[in-house]
Amino acid sequence: MSMITRRMLMTGAASLAGAAIAPRWLHASMQMGGWQVDTLSDGNLQLPADFILGPMPAEEIAPILARHGIAEGAPLTPPCNVTLLRGQGRVVLFDAGSGLAFQPSVGELPDALYALGVDPADVTDVVFTHAHPDHLWGALDDFDEALFYNARH
Template identity: 85%
Template sequence: MSGITRRMLMTGVAGLGAAAVMPRWLHASVQLGDWQIDTLSDGNLVLPADFILGPMPAEEVAPILARHGLAAGEPLTPPCNVTLLRGQGRTVLFDAGSGLAFQPSVGELPDALDALGVDPGDVTDVVFTHAHPDHLWGALDDFDEAMFYNARHYMGAGELDYWRDPETVNTIGTARQAFVIGAARRLEILGDMVERFEHGDEVLPGVTAVLTPGHTPGHMAFAVGNMMILGDAIGNHHVGFEAPGLPSGSDQDQALAAETRLALLDRIVADDMTLIGFHLPGGGIGRAERMDGAYRFVPEI
């Protein structure tokens, strides 16, 4: 069995039940030039409302939540949309999902890929927006080996340095210390598989990095033609659009993240761009429209 890895064994076992599984993980699909773009569900997070809404004035937030059918104080369950680009001889993932070690409601990306007939070994590139658990932790399998073992992995230089810095765990605050420990361990295991890039770099042909800091120090979005892959730079479809200047508890630098949201929304609307958001509904693909001095999210489907 010297040529058979544990991963191959697990892939074979998982494949036995694939025919019985409905492909419910495919969220949305569009064509952009040579690229086929699909958003795949990794499940959804379950968050206390205060994790996002805590720093916001309740009187401003309440009518926004009501418009979206959300009750004040109830848990938030944002979807997790992983973007898959296929074309030009590449199979590219933007972020790797959560894996099975974060929350029980996530970790469905391998099933989503299987439903499309994409094996982890088919993935040529994994491009990270940032290193929070729901974006990075799925880069390893259950054996702490690289899930996408044939892929080159890419992370912005500032983001990579931040999560690898041994001092980060002492400065991030106790609520997020587990994020640091988990990120550092996964990045250490991936090692030289992770390549660095800077703002403005063409990470892959036709894929340009856009620094969008605040949610994390080195968060990146990506421009692909007239489409912007946002990651968590705009983290929800309600207050993130209708009150983008308010501080969000999910952001590590709340003031900087608000500036980033406002600048991104202005660019997206001015350039009439399609957007893909990791935590936006309807598969995350849509547009931003100006509304009452702010914006609203309009899903493509």
């Protein structure tokens, strides 16, 4: 029989309290050696289901949608996340998010950074994983100026 200790209870309570006050943009956070790794939300995409599921037979699509509580014909809303790596004098952003011009449901990366106390000017490096709009359009601000103007891209 496993016994719950006071320490386990206090640790669990502290974790729940931290989750309650964590910014809505922070999905995951961990320490790896001297590096802090955070997964941040830029919002979520709005995609027609056939954008991803189009080639599948309808009889295969229906159970998938039902399992995830998605009504037939409803858009898919996958998260748009980016990774922030901080340590050893570097602030590295993997992808730059969507910016405000792509879809109204994205463009939250600047808020996510500010919630962690990171100014766009603090970013030293931006690494693009690939050239889809939800990964690189956020590199420019509302005036088409570089948002991460001190970073190597």
